[in-house]
Amino acid sequence: MSEGHEILEVSGLSVDYMLPQGSGADIRAVDDVSFTVDRGEFLGIVGESGCGKSTLLFAVAQLLAPPAHLAAGTVKFKGANLVGLTDRQLSAIRWCDLSVVMQSAMNALNPVKSIGAQFKDALQAHGKPSKEEIAARSAAVMRMVGIDPVHLKSYPHQLSGGMRQRSMIAMAMLFTPDLIIMDEPTSALDVVAQRALMLQIKELQQTYGFAVIFVTHDMSLISHFSDRLMVMYAGQIDELGATRTIFARPLHPYTQGLLEAFPSIHGPRVPLKGIPGNPPDLAMIPSGCRFHPRCPHAVERCTVTAPDLYPVDGDLVRCLRRQDGSLSSREEGSLSR
Amino acid sequence: MAMPVSGVPTDGSRAPAAQVPAGHALARIGRAIRSNRKAATGTILLLIFILVALFPGVIAHASPTQDAYPPRLGPSSAHLFGTNAYGQDLFAQVVWGTRNVLIIAFVVGLATTGIAVLIGVAAAYLGGAWDGTLGVLTDVLLVIPLFPLLIIIAAYAHGGTTIVLITAITLTSWSYTARQLRSQALTLRNRDFLEAARVRGERKLYVIVMEVIPTMTSLIVASFLTNALYAVLLSSSLQFIGLGDPNTVSWGTTLYWAENNAALQTGEPLWAIAPGFCIALLGAAFALLNYAFDEIGNPALRPVRRSKRVRRA
Amino acid sequence: MRYALRRLGFFVLTLWAALTINFLLPRLMPGNPALAMMSKFHSAGATPQTLRALETLFGVNNQQGLLTQYFGYLHQMLTGNFGTSLSQYPASVTSVIGSAIWWTLGLVGVTTILAFLLGTGLGIVSAWRRGGKLDSVIPPVFVITSAIPYFWVAMVLVLIFGITLHWFPSQGGYYVTTDTPGLNFTFFQDVLNHAFLPAMALLITTIGTWILTMRNTMITTLAEDYVRMARAKGLPGWRIMLDYAARNAILPNLVGFAMSLGFVVSGAILVEYVFNYPGVGYMLLQAVDGEDYPLMQALFLLITVAVLFAVLAADILTAILDPRTRAAR
Numbered sequence: 001m002s003e004g005h006e007i008l009e010v011s012g013l014s015v016d017y018m019l020p021q022g023s024g025a026d027i028r029a030v031d032d033v034s035f036t037v038d039r040g041e042f043l044g045i046v047g048e049s050g051c052g053k054s055t056l057l058f059a060v061a062q063l064l065a066p067p068a069h070l071a072a073g074t075v076k077f078k079g080a081n082l083v084g085l086t087d088r089q090l091s092a093i094r095w096c097d098l099s100v101v102m103q104s105a106m107n108a109l110n111p112v113k114s115i116g117a118q119f120k121d122a123l124q125a126h127g128k129p130s131k132e133e134i135a136a137r138s139a140a141v142m143r144m145v146g147i148d149p150v151h152l153k154s155y156p157h158q159l160s161g162g163m164r165q166r167s168m169i170a171m172a173m174l175f176t177p178d179l180i181i182m183d184e185p186t187s188a189l190d191v192v193a194q195r196a197l198m199l200q201i202k203e204l205q206q207t208y209g210f211a212v213i214f215v216t217h218d219m220s221l222i223s224h225f226s227d228r229l230m231v232m233y234a235g236q237i238d239e240l241g242a243t244r245t246i247f248a249r250p251l252h253p254y255t256q257g258l259l260e261a262f263p264s265i266h267g268p269r270v271p272l273k274g275i276p277g278n279p280p281d282l283a284m285i286p287s288g289c290r291f292h293p294r295c296p297h298a299v300e301r302c303t304v305t306a307p308d309l310y311p312v313d314g315d316l317v318r319c320l321r322r323q324d325g326s327l328s329s330r331e332e333g334s335l336s337r
Numbered sequence: 338m339a340m341p342v343s344g345v346p347t348d349g350s351r352a353p354a355a356q357v358p359a360g361h362a363l364a365r366i367g368r369a370i371r372s373n374r375k376a377a378t379g380t381i382l383l384l385i386f387i388l389v390a391l392f393p394g395v396i397a398h399a400s401p402t403q404d405a406y407p408p409r410l411g412p413s414s415a416h417l418f419g420t421n422a423y424g425q426d427l428f429a430q431v432v433w434g435t436r437n438v439l440i441i442a443f444v445v446g447l448a449t450t451g452i453a454v455l456i457g458v459a460a461a462y463l464g465g466a467w468d469g470t471l472g473v474l475t476d477v478l479l480v481i482p483l484f485p486l487l488i489i490i491a492a493y494a495h496g497g498t499t500i501v502l503i504t505a506i507t508l509t510s511w512s513y514t515a516r517q518l519r520s521q522a523l524t525l526r527n528r529d530f531l532e533a534a535r536v537r538g539e540r541k542l543y544v545i546v547m548e549v550i551p552t553m554t555s556l557i558v559a560s561f562l563t564n565a566l567y568a569v570l571l572s573s574s575l576q577f578i579g580l581g582d583p584n585t586v587s588w589g590t591t592l593y594w595a596e597n598n599a600a601l602q603t604g605e606p607l608w609a610i611a612p613g614f615c616i617a618l619l620g621a622a623f624a625l626l627n628y629a630f631d632e633i634g635n636p637a638l639r640p641v642r643r644s645k646r647v648r649r650a
Numbered sequence: 651m652r653y654a655l656r657r658l659g660f661f662v663l664t665l666w667a668a669l670t671i672n673f674l675l676p677r678l679m680p681g682n683p684a685l686a687m688m689s690k691f692h693s694a695g696a697t698p699q700t701l702r703a704l705e706t707l708f709g710v711n712n713q714q715g716l717l718t719q720y721f722g723y724l725h726q727m728l729t730g731n732f733g734t735s736l737s738q739y740p741a742s743v744t745s746v747i748g749s750a751i752w753w754t755l756g757l758v759g760v761t762t763i764l765a766f767l768l769g770t771g772l773g774i775v776s777a778w779r780r781g782g783k784l785d786s787v788i789p790p791v792f793v794i795t796s797a798i799p800y801f802w803v804a805m806v807l808v809l810i811f812g813i814t815l816h817w818f819p820s821q822g823g824y825y826v827t828t829d830t831p832g833l834n835f836t837f838f839q840d841v842l843n844h845a846f847l848p849a850m851a852l853l854i855t856t857i858g859t860w861i862l863t864m865r866n867t868m869i870t871t872l873a874e875d876y877v878r879m880a881r882a883k884g885l886p887g888w889r890i891m892l893d894y895a896a897r898n899a900i901l902p903n904l905v906g907f908a909m910s911l912g913f914v915v916s917g918a919i920l921v922e923y924v925f926n927y928p929g930v931g932y933m934l935l936q937a938v939d940g941e942d943y944p945l946m947q948a949l950f951l952l953i954t955v956a957v958l959f960a961v962l963a964a965d966i967l968t969a970i971l972d973p974r975t976r977a978a979r
Binding site: 122 | 872873875876879880883886887889897898901
């Protein structure tokens with residue numbers, strides 16, 4: 001849970017993808033997203049493919065590349081706004097205070113350099129460590145994730161998938177930063193390796209006290225590890241709140257749909273329900289509430305008015321019917337878990 | 338001959354168009370051409386040359402072969418490029434020569450691409466020993482330097498007529514594009530829509546002709562352009578060094594006569610510069626179109642718009 | 651190890667293919683071209699040995715079966731007996747080539763290295779600064795230059811710099827009348843003077859493809875996750891550009907660069923022709939003119955072998971630079 005003040009404050013963040021001249025208006029992949037992260041907090045971000053969660057992460061870390069660009073908003077990290085800073089200015093906090101773990105280590109690690117060489121690059125980019133210091137620190141972080149430091153000499157393709165992911169996490173820990181941003185680091189692993197990795201991350205977090213923003217499409221995985229949960233849909237936040245609370249009584253129909261797609265091992269047997277339809281093409285967003293075409297509780301005004309993020313019952317929800325209280329538990333007919 | 342400029346190494350990572358039938362693909366290509374400046378320029382140039390080749394008599398009134406005029410005249414309104422040492426009108430020569438060059442370009446381009454598609458796709462689909470043998474054949478021909486080989490062939494044939502040139506060039510220069518097509522065909526082999534066709538029970542040949550090849554349209558068109566470009570450069574180079582038929586009217590042969598008569602040194606530069614410039618222009622047209630197709634097929638290569646300034650909240 | 655063996659195998663196979671093509675061509679061509687050549691040798695007063703060697707090479711007046719001829723031919727080739735030159739009778743082909751080879755080596759070698767370094771460098775920087783001034787100029791300009799015929803560029807250079815401006819000589823490798831080859835400074839200067847325009851011609855036409863292919867693979871590489879990761883780590887720009895992007899971008903191009911040597915050599919043939927530059931290319935064309943088939947054949951094989959060596963070298967270089975190939979094979 002939160003231990004005091006915020007480490008990250010994102011306000012009104014919007015990211016556009018620029019289309020070539022003459023192909024129409026730019027596509028807004030992330031729309032007016034605002035949230036905070038406290039020191040030591042574990043924030044999970046879930047959503048379907050294409051909802052903008054990875055783009056959001058890159059935007060926060062200032063790692064967007066053309067044709068994506070940050071159209072509006074601020075990202076205050078430890079009080080300072082990162083938006084608009086040059087790579088040079090950012091390098092001071094990069095990796096030292098804020099590091100990144102990506103989805104596929106095979107793609108995120110330079111294939112022609114050994115793991116140790118890539119650690120060395122990071123260490124040398126922030127200070128002038130001696131050879132011994134480099135060796136010591138590299139070995140230390142490898143041991144933190146349970147890998148024998150002898151593998152520092154290996155190339156990425158020589159390690160197994162699980163080891164590669166863990167060495168990426170080790171690399172992210174080189175300076176024990178205050179915030180680590182993780183983009184689906186477990187998606188490429190099998191179920192057993194996934195859980196092992198998650199436990200490792202949680203353990204490290206508890207030992208070293210860093211905050212984590214963890215993006216995934218796997219709701220059930222994140223539920224055991226995150227303090228707070230953010231549900232994204234079509235570039236917007238649809239629900240944001242404490243994980244336990246959301247799982248106990250999801251407010252947004254989309255969140256309910258996501259949860260109902262997973263069977264509970266403990267509860268009574270229920271027929272699985274998917275969410276009909278597909279996420280919208282961001283070039284042709286539905287009018288009013290973006291979710292209304294797929295929402296079982298949509299009414300007339302949902303097609304007209306676009307809802308804001310509104311506090312309801314301790315959560316933030318983007319739903320007109322929750323906003324005015326017209327959606328009751330009886331009508332939902334969903335089971336609480 | 339220039340090296341092929343490919344946006345992509347020959348591992349087929351050029352992204353193919355989505356599974357649309359060939360007609361659709363061509364329409365998309367048409368739209369893409371109009372919006373891309375390089376493609377537009379290339380197309381216009383090409384069309385101009387095609388027009389000149391189709392109606393040479395309309396554009397140049399003099400005869401290209403008759404040495405009817407006073408020799409060594411400079412450019413004038415009567416003779417736009419002047420006359421050469423034999424008293425022939427140079428403008429007429431260049432204009433009439435367009436036909437020969439374009440015929441070679443298109444015939445070789447089509448034939449070579451045809452062979453390349455056949456071999457490339459067959460190798461990818463037949464797999465196993467067939468793929469191995471065809472692959473080795475392709476690779477060997479790829480490494481052997483083409484121009485010297487053509488020189489030898491033409492030398493033994495004591496100079497080639499247009500047909501000989503076309504045949505020789507076609508038979509030797511299909512390997513590069515065959516390799517590219519094979520790579521792409523390989524990446525397509527396991528795509529879902531092909532699985533769907535297989536599950537539907539379609540025969541292998543049907544799958545290849547009706548599903549795979551239309552998907553590769555953009556690469557096939559690009560291959561045609563590459564091969565046409567090669568054809569122009571190789572044939573005119575061969576003609577230039579005297580291994581074409583010196584009596585045909587073509588840009589390369591005009592250059593041959595110019596070189597033979599030391600045109601540059603004796604103050605008749607236009608004799609050499611004009612036809613060479615046309616070759617360069619036609620080559621540029623093919624190259625621009627080819628490059629534009631690279632950009633169309635691989636969106637990452639397209640020109641980047643400058644990022645707008647971020648509004649601080 | 652297996653990788654190296656496979657590449658070596660390919661080398662041998664292609665060499666064999668080139669030799670076989672060389673063997674078959676004169677025998678397949680209509681009109682038996684070698685016959686005319688043989689009678690010229692006769693009238694030049696060739697010795698029976700010379701004639702026999704030529705018969706093996708070209709199959710004229712040869713009573714033996716095709717297969718026997720083939721093995722005889724291979725044996726001769728592999729022992730270095732390429733026959734006697736007709737145009738420079740009675741010099742042996744090998745000695746004739748020996749005199750020309752250094753000129754071409756110098757011209758092509760230096761130009762290729764320059765084009766490679768400059769081309770790759772410009773390609774890397776142009777891709778790194780996407781959307782910058784350099785990047786908007788380079789693609790259109792070099793797309794066009796790479797489609798221009800070599801000989802035309804040579805001719806234009808001759809016209810402008812040689813004839814009109816008189817800045818550089820437009821013929822030959824050195825002033826044959828006033829200079830004698832030797833390790834003296836004036837000769838050296840003379841050589842450079844004469845080599846300048848041909849080198850420029852080659853450079854202008856070949857650099858384009860290298861810039862463009864490097865730029866294109868660089869652009870694809872820059873979109874990779876590990877480049878984004880390098881940015882995330884706060885690495886300095888030059889290190890990302892060179893160590894993370896360029897090192898990966900160049901790998902698929904190396905072998906392509908080697909194969910492009912075939913094109914550079916072809917270009918050199920034409921450039922030497924226009925400049926009367928006394929290299930191997932010029933010699934080839936003279937040989938064609940004079941129906942000096944032994945010389946012509948040998949030169950073709952020489953060029954092929956040179957390209958093959960370059961490809962082999964590039965293969966090995968790729969294996970060394972890319973740890974993945976080392977492991978996989």
